[in-house]
Amino acid sequence: MKDLSKILEYQKLDIELKKTDSEFNANADKKKLDSAKNEFNAVQKGFNADVAEAERLAAETERAYADATAAGKRVEELEKAFAAAADDAAKAALLPSMETEKSRLDSLKNKVTNNIERIKKLLATITQKQHEKKNIKTEFDRIKALLEKQLAEIRPRREEIKKRMRELRESTDKELMETYVLCRKDGVPLPVFVEAQSSGNGYACRCGMTFSPSGASKLKNDGFCRCETCRRIVYIK
Ligand SMILES: [Zn+2]
Structure with a gap:
């Protein structure tokens, strides 16, 4: 029969480490930080x-402003030409292009005015968002410092557990360690190694599965066997 004490110690530490980590990850400050x-x-x-x-x-x-300046000059030139026109026919001939150029100038001026208004509004929201960013950053740093303090508190115990687990990985029976690692990889729930429970004349797993006579005799001979229902390793002391 194999001695299970080391693999059971390893399992106990593994569970403690996971519990510590999941408590830390589930803590309210961690969520706030995220x-x-x-x-x-x-x-x-x-x-x-x-x-x-x-x-x-x-x-x-900028482009609209340059275009408006050029359009303004053309309007001025057309107005001069209009004033200097020799007769009514010559004046009338200038009117359509004057109208076109004036309305182009107006729409460019409108565009400049509207854009400036929109830019002003954007600058206000940009400033506001800058403040928001600063405030969030301050809060983030505060929570982060808090979490680092909490982490510093649990770190020594975590290091101790990890160190002992490393030692146990070296000194535990290879087959048992491989079984444990494989079970964890396959998603067998913790604890992987569970003590058999007595059920009538035989044995049962923690999940409720009772062992067949052959399973029970393997359990008695080897000291442990796999539960076919939950895939845990069931052992007897
Ligand atoms: Zn089971």
Whole structure:
């Protein structure tokens, strides 16, 4: 019969380590940290979009302003030509292009004015998002420091467990260790090694499965055997 004491100690430490880690990961501050990170990323995304839109509008406004200046000059020239026209027919001939150029100038001026308004609004939201980012970052740093403190508290015990587990991996019976590792890889629930429970004249697994006479005799001879229902390794002391 194999001595199971080391693999059972290993299993106990493995369970403790997982419990410590899952408690840490499930703790409220950890969740808060994750949500602060997501919130920050969402604000950052909006911030980047606003900056890109403001830049696009600024470039568009610059072009519209240059076009408006050129259109203004053409309107002036046409007005001079109109004033200097020799007769009514010559004046009338200038009117359509004057109308076109004036309405083009008006729409360019409108575009410039509207764009400037939109840029102003964007700058306000950009500033606001900058504040939001700063606030979230402050909160993030605060929670992070808190978590680091908590982590520092559990770290010594975690290191101790890990060190002992490393030792046990070396000194435990190879076959038992491989069985344990394989079971964990296959998703056998913890604890993998469970003590047999007496059931009538025979034995049962923790999951309720009772062993057949052949299973029970293997259990008695080897000291342990696999439960076919939950795939755990059942042992008798
Ligand atoms: Zn079972």
